[in-house]
Amino acid sequence: DWTMAAFRDEAIREIRKQVGAGRVICGLSGGVDSSVAAVLIHEAVGEQLTCVFVDTGLMRAGEGEEVVRLFRERYNIPLIHVQAEELFLGKLKGVEDPEKKRKIIGATFIDVFEAEAKKVGDAEFLAQGTLYPDVIESVSFDGGPSVTIKSHHNVGGLPERMNLKLVEPLRELFKDEVRALGRELGLPAHFVGRHPFPGPGLAIRIPGEVTKEKADILRKADAIYLDEIRKAGLYDEIWQAFAVLLPVRTVGVMGDERTYDYVLALRAVTSTDGMTADYYPFTHDFLGRISTRLINEVRGVNRVVYDVTSKPPGTIEWE
Numbered sequence: 001d002w003t004m005a006a007f008r009d010e011a012i013r014e015i016r017k018q019v020g021a022g023r024v025i026c027g028l029s030g031g032v033d034s035s036v037a038a039v040l041i042h043e044a045v046g047e048q049l050t051c052v053f054v055d056t057g058l059m060r061a062g063e064g065e066e067v068v069r070l071f072r073e074r075y076n077i078p079l080i081h082v083q084a085e086e087l088f089l090g091k092l093k094g095v096e097d098p099e100k101k102r103k104i105i106g107a108t109f110i111d112v113f114e115a116e117a118k119k120v121g122d123a124e125f126l127a128q129g130t131l132y133p134d135v136i137e138s139v140s141f142d143g144g145p146s147v148t149i150k151s152h153h154n155v156g157g158l159p160e161r162m163n164l165k166l167v168e169p170l171r172e173l174f175k176d177e178v179r180a181l182g183r184e185l186g187l188p189a190h191f192v193g194r195h196p197f198p199g200p201g202l203a204i205r206i207p208g209e210v211t212k213e214k215a216d217i218l219r220k221a222d223a224i225y226l227d228e229i230r231k232a233g234l235y236d237e238i239w240q241a242f243a244v245l246l247p248v249r250t251v252g253v254m255g256d257e258r259t260y261d262y263v264l265a266l267r268a269v270t271s272t273d274g275m276t277a278d279y280y281p282f283t284h285d286f287l288g289r290i291s292t293r294l295i296n297e298v299r300g301v302n303r304v305v306y307d308v309t310s311k312p313p314g315t316i317e318w319e
Protein backbone atom coordinates (compact mmCIF):
# COMPACT_ATOMS: atom_id res chain seq x y z
CA ASP A 1 0.00 0.00 0.00
CA TRP A 2 1.70 3.15 -1.28
CA THR A 3 -0.12 5.57 1.04
CA MET A 4 0.68 3.60 4.14
CA ALA A 5 4.33 3.15 3.15
CA ALA A 6 4.59 6.93 2.81
CA PHE A 7 2.76 7.45 6.09
CA ARG A 8 5.08 5.02 7.83
CA ASP A 9 8.24 6.77 6.62
CA GLU A 10 6.91 10.17 7.60
CA ALA A 11 5.77 8.90 11.03
CA ILE A 12 9.19 7.38 11.67
CA ARG A 13 10.87 10.70 10.87
CA GLU A 14 8.53 12.52 13.21
CA ILE A 15 9.00 10.06 16.06
CA ARG A 16 12.78 10.37 15.76
CA LYS A 17 12.52 14.14 15.78
CA GLN A 18 10.26 14.17 18.87
CA VAL A 19 12.05 11.51 20.90
CA GLY A 20 15.68 12.22 20.08
CA ALA A 21 17.80 10.00 22.31
CA GLY A 22 15.09 9.71 25.01
CA ARG A 23 13.62 6.51 26.42
CA VAL A 24 10.05 5.54 25.55
CA ILE A 25 7.69 3.20 27.40
CA CYS A 26 4.54 1.73 25.88
CA GLY A 27 1.72 -0.21 27.50
CA LEU A 28 0.56 -3.08 25.33
CA SER A 29 -3.08 -4.05 25.74
CA GLY A 30 -2.99 -7.05 23.46
CA GLY A 31 -5.00 -5.12 20.90
CA VAL A 32 -4.18 -3.86 17.44
CA ASP A 33 -3.71 -0.15 18.19
CA SER A 34 -1.09 -0.33 20.92
CA SER A 35 0.73 -3.11 19.04
CA VAL A 36 0.94 -1.12 15.82
CA ALA A 37 2.09 1.97 17.71
CA ALA A 38 4.79 -0.05 19.47
CA VAL A 39 6.13 -1.70 16.32
CA LEU A 40 6.21 1.64 14.52
CA ILE A 41 8.09 3.31 17.37
CA HIS A 42 10.46 0.37 17.57
CA GLU A 43 11.27 0.85 13.89
CA ALA A 44 11.95 4.50 14.59
CA VAL A 45 14.02 4.34 17.78
CA GLY A 46 14.82 0.65 18.33
CA GLU A 47 16.00 -0.25 21.81
CA GLN A 48 15.00 3.12 23.23
CA LEU A 49 11.50 1.60 23.46
CA THR A 50 10.44 -0.77 26.24
CA CYS A 51 6.95 -2.30 26.25
CA VAL A 52 4.97 -3.28 29.31
CA PHE A 53 2.23 -5.90 29.05
CA VAL A 54 0.01 -6.25 32.12
CA ASP A 55 -1.92 -9.52 32.21
CA THR A 56 -5.04 -8.62 34.17
CA GLY A 57 -6.50 -12.13 34.09
CA LEU A 58 -9.37 -10.57 32.16
CA MET A 59 -8.04 -11.26 28.67
CA ARG A 60 -9.29 -13.71 26.10
CA ALA A 61 -7.88 -17.23 25.89
CA GLY A 62 -4.29 -17.23 24.64
CA GLU A 63 -4.20 -13.47 24.09
CA GLY A 64 -1.40 -12.66 26.50
CA GLU A 65 0.83 -15.46 25.27
CA GLU A 66 0.36 -14.38 21.67
CA VAL A 67 1.38 -10.79 22.33
CA VAL A 68 4.41 -11.82 24.33
CA ARG A 69 5.53 -14.25 21.65
CA LEU A 70 5.00 -11.74 18.87
CA PHE A 71 6.97 -8.96 20.52
CA ARG A 72 9.77 -10.95 22.07
CA GLU A 73 10.34 -13.52 19.36
CA ARG A 74 9.34 -11.96 16.12
CA TYR A 75 10.27 -8.34 16.75
CA ASN A 76 12.77 -8.74 19.55
CA ILE A 77 11.25 -5.73 21.32
CA PRO A 78 12.17 -5.44 25.02
CA LEU A 79 9.00 -6.45 26.87
CA ILE A 80 8.10 -6.60 30.54
CA HIS A 81 5.34 -9.14 31.13
CA VAL A 82 3.48 -8.65 34.42
CA GLN A 83 1.20 -11.41 35.72
CA ALA A 84 -1.38 -9.57 37.77
CA GLU A 85 -4.51 -11.74 37.67
CA GLU A 86 -4.68 -12.22 41.43
CA LEU A 87 -4.21 -8.54 42.11
CA PHE A 88 -6.99 -7.51 39.71
CA LEU A 89 -9.46 -10.20 40.81
CA GLY A 90 -8.73 -9.35 44.44
CA LYS A 91 -9.55 -5.68 43.89
CA LEU A 92 -12.74 -6.59 42.02
CA LYS A 93 -14.02 -8.87 44.77
CA GLY A 94 -17.58 -7.97 45.78
CA VAL A 95 -17.80 -5.08 43.28
CA GLU A 96 -20.92 -5.07 41.09
CA ASP A 97 -21.30 -1.55 39.73
CA PRO A 98 -20.01 -1.27 36.12
CA GLU A 99 -18.42 2.15 36.56
CA LYS A 100 -16.74 1.10 39.80
CA LYS A 101 -15.34 -1.95 38.04
CA ARG A 102 -13.92 0.24 35.27
CA LYS A 103 -12.40 2.67 37.76
CA ILE A 104 -10.82 -0.07 39.85
CA ILE A 105 -9.35 -1.75 36.77
CA GLY A 106 -8.07 1.56 35.40
CA ALA A 107 -6.48 2.58 38.71
CA THR A 108 -4.93 -0.85 39.29
CA PHE A 109 -3.59 -0.85 35.76
CA ILE A 110 -1.95 2.52 36.30
CA ASP A 111 -0.40 1.42 39.62
CA VAL A 112 1.09 -1.70 38.09
CA PHE A 113 2.22 0.09 34.96
CA GLU A 114 3.81 2.93 36.92
CA ALA A 115 5.74 0.54 39.16
CA GLU A 116 7.08 -1.33 36.12
CA ALA A 117 7.81 1.84 34.17
CA LYS A 118 9.90 3.18 37.05
CA LYS A 119 12.10 0.11 36.83
CA VAL A 120 12.89 1.02 33.24
CA GLY A 121 14.51 4.13 34.66
CA ASP A 122 14.65 7.62 33.18
CA ALA A 123 11.79 7.21 30.65
CA GLU A 124 10.86 10.54 29.18
CA PHE A 125 8.04 9.49 26.84
CA LEU A 126 4.86 7.42 27.02
CA ALA A 127 3.65 5.90 23.74
CA GLN A 128 -0.07 5.37 23.15
CA GLY A 129 -2.11 3.94 20.30
CA THR A 130 -4.67 6.76 20.37
CA LEU A 131 -6.72 6.86 17.15
CA TYR A 132 -8.55 9.75 15.53
CA PRO A 133 -11.99 8.61 16.80
CA ASP A 134 -10.52 8.53 20.35
CA VAL A 135 -9.37 12.12 19.92
CA ILE A 136 -12.87 13.12 18.78
CA GLU A 137 -14.76 11.12 21.40
CA SER A 138 -12.75 12.66 24.19
CA VAL A 139 -14.12 16.11 23.37
CA SER A 140 -17.73 15.15 22.63
CA PHE A 141 -19.09 14.41 26.08
CA ASP A 142 -22.15 12.21 25.84
CA GLY A 143 -22.14 10.74 29.31
CA GLY A 144 -21.78 7.21 27.97
CA PRO A 145 -18.97 4.75 28.38
CA SER A 146 -17.01 6.42 25.57
CA VAL A 147 -15.82 9.05 28.02
CA THR A 148 -14.41 6.34 30.22
CA ILE A 149 -12.62 4.68 27.32
CA LYS A 150 -9.85 7.25 27.66
CA SER A 151 -9.36 6.71 31.36
CA HIS A 152 -8.22 3.17 30.96
CA HIS A 153 -7.15 2.73 27.40
CA ASN A 154 -4.89 5.74 27.43
CA VAL A 155 -3.66 5.32 31.02
CA GLY A 156 -5.07 8.76 31.81
CA GLY A 157 -3.38 10.66 34.61
CA LEU A 158 -0.14 8.76 34.29
CA PRO A 159 1.73 11.17 31.99
CA GLU A 160 1.34 13.98 34.54
CA ARG A 161 2.08 11.74 37.53
CA MET A 162 5.30 10.48 36.01
CA ASN A 163 6.09 13.64 34.12
CA LEU A 164 6.01 11.85 30.76
CA LYS A 165 5.49 13.36 27.34
CA LEU A 166 3.06 11.59 25.02
CA VAL A 167 4.01 9.97 21.74
CA GLU A 168 0.86 9.24 19.73
CA PRO A 169 1.79 8.35 16.16
CA LEU A 170 -1.70 7.05 15.22
CA ARG A 171 -3.63 10.18 16.21
CA GLU A 172 -4.68 10.93 12.64
CA LEU A 173 -5.73 7.43 11.68
CA PHE A 174 -8.97 5.47 11.62
CA LYS A 175 -9.15 1.80 12.53
CA ASP A 176 -8.95 0.51 8.96
CA GLU A 177 -5.88 2.68 8.34
CA VAL A 178 -4.21 1.36 11.48
CA ARG A 179 -4.81 -2.14 10.18
CA ALA A 180 -3.26 -1.21 6.83
CA LEU A 181 -0.27 0.30 8.65
CA GLY A 182 0.05 -2.85 10.75
CA ARG A 183 0.20 -4.97 7.60
CA GLU A 184 2.76 -2.57 6.16
CA LEU A 185 4.86 -3.13 9.30
CA GLY A 186 4.67 -6.88 8.82
CA LEU A 187 2.28 -7.75 11.65
CA PRO A 188 0.50 -11.07 10.93
CA ALA A 189 -2.83 -10.65 9.10
CA HIS A 190 -4.87 -12.49 11.75
CA PHE A 191 -3.39 -10.26 14.45
CA VAL A 192 -4.05 -7.03 12.57
CA GLY A 193 -7.61 -8.15 11.81
CA ARG A 194 -8.46 -8.79 15.45
CA HIS A 195 -11.75 -7.45 16.74
CA PRO A 196 -11.49 -4.51 19.16
CA PHE A 197 -11.31 -5.53 22.81
CA PRO A 198 -12.08 -3.15 25.67
CA GLY A 199 -9.41 -2.20 28.21
CA PRO A 200 -11.41 -3.56 31.19
CA GLY A 201 -11.64 -6.82 29.27
CA LEU A 202 -13.90 -9.67 30.33
CA ALA A 203 -14.83 -7.81 33.53
CA ILE A 204 -17.41 -5.75 31.64
CA ARG A 205 -18.78 -8.90 30.01
CA ILE A 206 -19.58 -10.41 33.41
CA PRO A 207 -22.41 -8.26 34.78
CA GLY A 208 -22.27 -8.31 38.57
CA GLU A 209 -19.33 -9.61 40.58
CA VAL A 210 -16.33 -10.91 38.64
CA THR A 211 -14.80 -14.14 39.93
CA LYS A 212 -12.08 -16.42 38.60
CA GLU A 213 -14.67 -19.15 38.05
CA LYS A 214 -16.83 -16.86 35.92
CA ALA A 215 -13.88 -15.45 33.98
CA ASP A 216 -12.78 -19.00 33.14
CA ILE A 217 -16.27 -20.01 31.97
CA LEU A 218 -16.53 -16.90 29.82
CA ARG A 219 -13.03 -17.32 28.35
CA LYS A 220 -13.88 -20.84 27.26
CA ALA A 221 -17.25 -19.84 25.77
CA ASP A 222 -15.71 -16.86 24.00
CA ALA A 223 -13.04 -19.04 22.38
CA ILE A 224 -15.63 -21.53 21.08
CA TYR A 225 -17.90 -18.76 19.77
CA LEU A 226 -15.04 -17.10 17.88
CA ASP A 227 -13.84 -20.45 16.61
CA GLU A 228 -17.24 -21.11 15.02
CA ILE A 229 -17.34 -17.60 13.57
CA ARG A 230 -13.90 -18.11 12.01
CA LYS A 231 -14.85 -21.53 10.66
CA ALA A 232 -17.95 -20.05 9.05
CA GLY A 233 -15.74 -17.43 7.38
CA LEU A 234 -17.59 -14.58 9.10
CA TYR A 235 -14.87 -13.12 11.36
CA ASP A 236 -13.83 -10.29 9.04
CA GLU A 237 -17.42 -9.31 8.27
CA ILE A 238 -18.07 -8.66 11.94
CA TRP A 239 -16.76 -5.63 13.84
CA GLN A 240 -16.90 -7.33 17.21
CA ALA A 241 -18.27 -10.61 18.53
CA PHE A 242 -18.21 -11.80 22.11
CA ALA A 243 -20.12 -13.64 24.80
CA VAL A 244 -21.54 -12.18 28.00
CA LEU A 245 -21.96 -14.35 31.10
CA LEU A 246 -25.20 -13.30 32.75
CA PRO A 247 -25.60 -13.33 36.53
CA VAL A 248 -28.71 -15.47 36.12
CA ARG A 249 -29.14 -19.21 36.49
CA THR A 250 -31.94 -21.06 34.76
CA VAL A 251 -33.27 -24.59 34.89
CA GLY A 252 -32.42 -27.06 32.13
CA VAL A 253 -32.23 -30.79 31.43
CA MET A 254 -29.16 -32.79 30.46
CA GLY A 255 -29.88 -36.50 29.95
CA ASP A 256 -32.06 -37.44 32.94
CA GLU A 257 -30.64 -34.69 35.10
CA ARG A 258 -32.04 -31.34 35.98
CA THR A 259 -29.41 -28.59 35.63
CA TYR A 260 -29.32 -25.11 37.14
CA ASP A 261 -26.64 -23.09 35.36
CA TYR A 262 -25.73 -19.71 33.91
CA VAL A 263 -27.18 -18.04 30.81
CA LEU A 264 -24.76 -16.94 28.14
CA ALA A 265 -25.68 -14.04 25.84
CA LEU A 266 -23.97 -13.80 22.45
CA ARG A 267 -23.30 -10.47 20.78
CA ALA A 268 -22.05 -9.75 17.25
CA VAL A 269 -22.22 -6.39 15.51
CA THR A 270 -21.20 -4.69 12.30
CA SER A 271 -19.84 -1.15 12.50
CA THR A 272 -17.29 1.13 10.88
CA ASP A 273 -16.07 3.03 13.93
CA GLY A 274 -17.85 1.61 16.98
CA MET A 275 -19.99 4.74 17.36
CA THR A 276 -23.05 3.11 15.82
CA ALA A 277 -23.63 -0.58 15.19
CA ASP A 278 -26.12 -3.12 13.86
CA TYR A 279 -26.54 -6.61 15.22
CA TYR A 280 -25.18 -9.28 12.88
CA PRO A 281 -27.86 -11.41 11.14
CA PHE A 282 -26.53 -14.92 11.78
CA THR A 283 -28.56 -17.71 10.21
CA HIS A 284 -30.73 -19.78 12.57
CA ASP A 285 -28.67 -22.73 11.52
CA PHE A 286 -25.48 -21.07 12.77
CA LEU A 287 -27.10 -19.95 16.01
CA GLY A 288 -28.40 -23.45 16.67
CA ARG A 289 -25.00 -24.98 16.04
CA ILE A 290 -23.14 -22.59 18.27
CA SER A 291 -25.71 -22.97 21.05
CA THR A 292 -25.35 -26.77 21.00
CA ARG A 293 -21.58 -26.56 21.07
CA LEU A 294 -21.48 -24.06 23.92
CA ILE A 295 -23.85 -26.02 26.13
CA ASN A 296 -22.09 -29.32 25.42
CA GLU A 297 -18.57 -28.00 25.93
CA VAL A 298 -18.81 -25.29 28.56
CA ARG A 299 -19.65 -26.57 32.03
CA GLY A 300 -21.69 -24.08 33.99
CA VAL A 301 -23.77 -22.88 31.03
CA ASN A 302 -27.13 -24.43 30.08
CA ARG A 303 -28.83 -21.70 28.03
CA VAL A 304 -27.75 -19.41 25.18
CA VAL A 305 -29.50 -16.27 23.93
CA TYR A 306 -28.64 -13.90 21.06
CA ASP A 307 -28.64 -10.11 21.49
CA VAL A 308 -30.52 -8.38 18.62
CA THR A 309 -30.06 -4.79 19.86
CA SER A 310 -28.43 -2.18 17.65
CA LYS A 311 -26.42 0.86 18.83
CA PRO A 312 -28.11 3.18 19.57
CA PRO A 313 -30.10 2.48 21.70
CA GLY A 314 -27.89 -0.30 23.04
CA THR A 315 -24.14 0.03 23.46
CA ILE A 316 -21.91 -2.65 21.98
CA GLU A 317 -20.74 -3.86 25.39
CA TRP A 318 -23.27 -4.79 28.08
CA GLU A 319 -21.64 -2.61 30.74
Ligand code: XMP
Residues within 6 Å of the ligand: 102, 144, 145, 146, 148, 149, 150, 152, 153, 196, 197, 198, 199, 200, 240, 274, 275, 311, 314, 315, 316, 317, 318, 319
Ligand atom coordinates in the same frame (compact mmCIF):
# COMPACT_ATOMS: atom_id res chain seq x y z
P1 XMP B 1 -19.76 0.76 23.55
O1 XMP B 1 -20.01 -0.40 24.48
O2 XMP B 1 -19.67 2.07 24.26
O3 XMP B 1 -18.34 0.48 22.93
O4 XMP B 1 -20.74 0.79 22.41
C1 XMP B 1 -17.79 1.11 21.79
C2 XMP B 1 -16.43 0.49 21.55
O5 XMP B 1 -15.55 0.82 22.63
C3 XMP B 1 -15.14 -0.33 23.32
N1 XMP B 1 -15.17 -0.03 24.77
C4 XMP B 1 -14.09 0.20 25.53
N2 XMP B 1 -12.78 0.21 25.20
N3 XMP B 1 -12.24 0.73 27.45
C5 XMP B 1 -11.87 0.46 26.17
O6 XMP B 1 -10.68 0.45 25.90
C6 XMP B 1 -13.54 0.75 27.84
O7 XMP B 1 -13.83 0.99 29.00
C7 XMP B 1 -14.51 0.47 26.81
N4 XMP B 1 -15.86 0.41 26.83
C8 XMP B 1 -16.24 0.09 25.56
C9 XMP B 1 -16.13 -1.42 22.92
O8 XMP B 1 -15.57 -2.72 23.03
C10 XMP B 1 -16.46 -1.02 21.51
O9 XMP B 1 -15.45 -1.46 20.61
